[in-house]
């Protein structure tokens with residue numbers, strides 16, 4: 039949850055696709071042929087637009103267009119020329135900021151404050167970051183001895199992997215899509231994006247931007263649709279797709295792995311989490327409280343990095359539960375333009391899932407300190423997917439609500455007595471995405487952070503990002519690292535040339 043303050047961002051434009059049919063973008067053309075599905079507002083359940091579903095034939099066309107782009111003008115651009123194009127993409131996103139803002143907000147219902155300070159600016163930043171990184175990348179060079187004494191020179195060359203599928207979720211749609219599109223294009227691949235069926239709009243705006251700045255046809259393609267038995271499966275099983283970069287649920291990652299296995303595609307997966315926050319008695323109480331409010335309730339809890347398990351050292355436990363509950367009760371729930379703290383969940387379907395966990399928590403013996411239900415507004419918002427922020431205690435560590443990812447505005451708090459116990463509790467999960475450690479003891483901060491079995495441990499903060507650092511999950515939370523040179527490595531083939539001197 040970004041802190042409240044004066045809005046620096048421009049006011050959003052009207053939703054750019056109101057009552058229109060969102061097209062696929064194939065080989066530089068916007069196409070609306072085929073079946074459609076509805077884009078529904080999570081704020082009030084209205085149909086915002088229809089979306090063209092790409093069947094297997096359209097996916098095939100996208101792959102053909104991508105292959106042609108690699109053989110054509112796109113494949114002939116230098117690294118510097120590609121980087122210059124990415125910078126123009128970033129500039130154009132900024133010029134069309136109000137439309138991106140309106141589109142992201144319409145699809146997700148997220149607060150204007152968050153979309154304006156995180157989602158859309160990060161989309162532009164992703165393109166700039168990878169434009170800079172790709173031109174800064176060097177290559178390896180080794181001199182080797184040979185029996186004749188003349189030696190040999192080895193040097194590596196980065197080549198694109200080929201046609202890359204990028205399959206992304208709905209929680210931070212623009213941020214997560216561009217996080218993969220930017221490095222994939224920077225490395226010279228041809229990209230086919232499948233946005234989530236829940237959030238199709240910013241992908242179409244991005245296609246328009248690519249078109250406007252002159253990204254050659256076929257280098258960037260968008261196919262809309264669902265996952266299993268639909269667009270997503272057709273894409274990730276296509277024999278001419280060489281790599282899949284996926285963000286989403288762990289079970290979906292497993293399904294994609296099966297689809298991709300037959301043609302041995304390279305995979306990069308950013309998956310689910312059941313992340314812990316550890317609050318030691320020596321923590322700065324106010325900072326830990328504010329940070330945990332953000333890590334539990336930002337984006338209505340729909341962040342893979344969210345702290346769904348909060349462990350507090352016993353002397354602080356009762357005070358922390360009371361303070362978190364009181365702040366959670368005070369959160370304002372409302373529509374994106376109401377200066378609310380909490381927007382809706384993405385859909386009624388997802389709300390049913392989260393409410394199922396609220397019910398299960400009671401059955402499993404939780405004490406519900408606040409929330410646990412659905413707010414009533416008495417207006418159109420009752421047709422949306424709003425839900426109450428919820429604070430739980432009292433569950434056993436074996437409870438499903440402590441073990442399974444809920445992906446809503448809810449956390450369970452439990453006390454601990456010793457550092458080793460805190461480390462054991464935090465790591466006792468099949469996931470391994472991130473952890474937040476709150477302490478003012480410097481030695482403990484380093485010691486505990488290092489023992490976290492996760493891809494990222496934050497100390498005295500949460501979701502503080504530097505786009506150069508490795509970002510990924512261990513165990514069920516992912517395969518591989520993205521971020522900085524790690525993304526460039528995934529999206530490149532590394533070829534060695536050996537020259538006998």
Ligand code: NAD
Pocket residue numbers: 205206207208209210214232233234235263264265266267269270271274285286287288290291293294297307308309310311341342443445471511515516
């Ligand atoms: P999801 O896995 O249901 O869907 C993600 C995407 O995969 C969508 O575009 C969907 O259409 C597609 N898809 C679904 N089944 C498919 C299949 N069989 N083949 C090909 N594509 C398929 O995820 P979601 O509900 O959209 O997002 C929430 C999940 O994403 C949570 O589990 C969250 O933790 C995770 N997530 C992880 C990260 C991370 O960085 N680790 C970031 C954001 C979200």
Ligand code: 6OD
Pocket residue numbers: 209210214217308340341342343503509
């Ligand atoms: O900030 C990022 O780069 C990133 N991949 C965030 C993931 C958030 C999960 O919901």
